[in-house]
Every structure is written in structure tokens, then in C-alpha cells.
Amino acid sequence: MGQPAPSDGAPPAGPLAIICGGGSLPLAVADAVSRRGREVLLFPVRGFADRELERYPCHWFTLGQLGRIFGRARAAGCREIVFIGTLVRPSLLRLRLDWTTLRALPRLARAYRGGDDHLLTGVARLFEDEGFRLVGAHEVVPDLLLPEGALGTRQPSARDRADIDRALALLAATGPFDVGQAAVVAGGQVLAIEAVEGTDRMLERIAALRQEGRIAGAAGTGVLVKAPKPGQDRRFDLPSIGPQTVSGIAGAGLGGLAAVAGATVVAEPEEIVRRAEAAGVFVVGVPAREAPR
């Protein structure tokens, strides 16, 4: 930890280009990379990324304007690119496409017909064709990943553990369908499965259903579980948790949250722990399920 990159004798890779989606992760990654002594060049996505990113060199861009990124990243000497942050799947019809993107359109359109994984894989290949190396945020900032065990003092109960196991088994079953990476289980009952709406929205739904008396268990029971999809390209789109996730589970009246250790990106761990302690919920890294039952 803490040594400046790179350690394998390869020629220095220049500044790290970071394509920044929404949420607090992009800034956390930029901070961590630059703390480790490497320059960063940020490409925040207009409409998604946070203004605070502007404390670093930034080129804002609009989805569909890939040509600008290639040119500017190359001019700055970047050879490695990281994708980080949330990006909702936009409607192709709403994008303003530049020439580079237009030429790639048939390939992207094919990718659009599949789920998210296909889309991201298609985009990744575009960058690789342009000579960039796509790296995972966790490769440049290894301590971004959730460790095994509890963050903070709260531990899941035996009942919570059973709910976690059930949710992991469910996510293993839905994984092949390239669907969301999260589910909520309480007392053995599956309360929600995430698809396009995303985790925050799913938690708001639980909160609403609970308020309407449509959830049987008492407040403080039930677990949000996040897991990577089987075969997911971990260079982008690893599941992530952040302070907002903790506030979300507290608002939904759940007992805590579990995510797969070593395969979940953690934004602002100190703030996560602060909020978890204040709300009395647990946050735990668990091993991946060995094999589907």
C-alpha cells in the first residue's frame, strides 16, 4: 500500500484518465489515486457527475461524445482509463452522437439489445481498439474494496445470516439473466429484487411498503445484499456501497447490509461507519457463495 505505481517494471502509464459517472465514488477514486502520487485527468459525464470533481483537471463530456475523450486523453499522455460511478442506461435516441461514436454505433446498438454487461463490454472494446488499457478502479486503488467482516461495531444476527445466505442464493440464480445485483430479504421472505431501478430506488420502495403496513417483519429486520453478477467484468460495474446506501437501509427499516468482500467498491468508508453506528445498522463483507445450490 502507498507505493507509487507501477510496480511491474512497465513504462509509466502517464496520468490516469477517469471517466466519472454519478455518486461519490469518482471523487474518492481521484483522491486516492492522486494521494498515491499519480496524476489524474477526469472526464465527468454531464448530467451525472458531481461538480466537486472540478478540483482536478477535468473535461466534461456528453454521453455519445467518445471522440473527445480519446483525443484529449491521448494528448495528455494517458494510456490507462478507469470507469467509475453510476451511469443509468440512457436511451440511444436521446444521445447526441459524435462521429467516433456514430461509426461505432452498429456495435453499440448490438450491445444495447443485451443487458448492461454487454453494453459495457462493447464500450470497453471501443476504448481498447483506440489503444487504451481499461483498468478497474480496484486495481489502481486496492483499498477501495470491501474487506471481509463488519465495518463498525454492529454484527449480523444468526437470523440476518440466514437472510444473507438466501439473498446470495437468489442473486446467484438471477445472475445469468444479467439483472441487478441486489436484493432485500427479511425473515426468509424476498421483499425486493433490483433490476433497472437501482439500489436507492429499491430501498425507497421498501420504505414506502413498510409505511403502508405491507411488510410483515418488525423494523430493524431484513438485509440488503449486493453481489457481483457471475462472469461480470470487474473493471467496471462492480457493485458499490456508500453513505447513501446506509441511509437507504436505515430509511427502509432494515437491520443492515451485506456485500461480497473483495468484489464491492466502498465509497467513503469513514462516513459509512459513522452513519451505520448512528442508525444502529450493520455493514458486513461476506464471502462469495462457493457454488449455486
Add this chain to the structure above:
Amino acid sequence: MGQPAPSDGAPPAGPLAIICGGGSLPLAVADAVSRRGREVLLFPVRGFADRELERYPCHWFTLGQLGRIFGRARAAGCREIVFIGTLVRPSLLRLRLDWTTLRALPRLARAYRGGDDHLLTGVARLFEDEGFRLVGAHEVVPDLLLPEGALGTRQPSARDRADIDRALALLAATGPFDVGQAAVVAGGQVLAIEAVEGTDRMLERIAALRQEGRIAGAAGTGVLVKAPKPGQDRRFDLPSIGPQTVSGIAGAGLGGLAAVAGATVVAEPEEIVRRAEAAGVFVVGVPAREAPR
């Protein structure tokens, strides 16, 4: 069709007791049974069932007051009971429990810890212990069930058929987790999976996500698919569709809806067809998947 029950030489079963949840199905069942010449005695659940049911003899009751049903149904000579209509899983803590229900509580509480199937199975057993025979709505009104093929003139396209297959495979995978019976797939992508929120709510979510531009496909693509859970007790809790479902898929910008033929209860088929034609969406009964892949 049309002949008065019963056809097997058994002694007449007396009036049919119908426990009525929400939605338009209970009235449709009561109408159909009484058209077939059999008396009905309705037990609408307070807070869920429709006032219109009062055109038949009715005893409103509160969930948790099972004793009243047993007594009144027995006094009226009922020996068969049907459960029909939507009932959200109530919080045990909110129920006012009568003595009969209280005595059964340990058993019900055990059932509560599982998913819906367990709960309903537990309730069913209570009725059977009291000497009633629980029958499926489709046993007393066979033409309640969705036939194979399209209702109305619209047919699913080849692309819709592929989405239907994918959704059926997904529902087969989630079935063992006793989770919802519906999913939305568009162009190969899983947009939503139903859990506790129910079909109408899931469709509202799709409508909202589409309005926010978070759904890639054009309006008029995507299919709602409903299927029974594997091993589900078909005497209650078969998936159902009604006019509201059709309005829901139209509002969500989907192309149509598919459900498993012979295993889906249809409320108000004429009105379903009218709304489907007006909205330009298809409604189709499809065969169950033979085996999980």
C-alpha cells in the same frame, strides 16, 4: 360449461363461501358461480375488498378474525371455500386476532417466517382442520382461466416471443425463492422483477423510469410476463390479470402481456380485450416452460 354443479354425483356442497380480497376478481367469480346456479356467501376482507360485492349475501370481516368465518359459513351450510382476490401480506402486529386465530397463531407465525406460499398453505390447513374443503376458483369457474393464444387481434412479434421466453426462464429461476410471479423484459433486458410490491406497482415503476429516460427501448416494446410459482398450490394465489393490468402495461409503454395458459385467472375478459385493442397491446396465453434450462 354452463351445466349446474356438481357433476360427480357427490352430495350438493351447499352455498359456496368466497373469501374476497381486493380487485375485480372476487365479483367476477361470484357472478360466474351464481350464473351457474349455485348460491354464494361472500366474506369480503375489510380494507381490501370492493363494496360492490354487497349485491350478494356478505359478511365483512377483518383479517385475524377467522373464527367468525368458520361459524357463519357452517351456519349457512357451506362446505367449500374459495379464496380469491389480492391480499397483501399484513403485519402480524397490526392484526386484531380472535380466539380461533390466536389458538392457531404458533402455526401461522411459523408460516409467516417463510414466503407467501407457506403462509397461504398454513391458512388453508386451518380451514381444512375445521372441516371445510378449500377449492380453487378455477375449479368452480373453469372458464376463468386464460386460454392459449391471443385475446383480441394483436399478436406478439418474434422479438416479443424472445422476451417472453427470457422472462419465463427468469421466473423459473426465481420460483424456488417463493418470490413474485411477474417480470418485465424488453429487447432481452430484464427491466423489473416483482416481489412484495405487486404487479401494478411494478408497472408504475417502469412507467416512471421510462419517463426519466432510463429505459433504452422505444415505447411499445417489452413484455410483462406472469407465471405461477413452481409447486404453487393452485387453489389460491394463481397469477391473475385484469383490465387494470392492461392499462398498466399500456401506461408503462410495453408492447403486451403474456401469462401461462391454464394457470392464470382472468378477470373481466371482455374489458381486457377492449382496453388491449384501444391501447394497441397484445394479451397472450403461452404454454408453461417445460423444464428449467
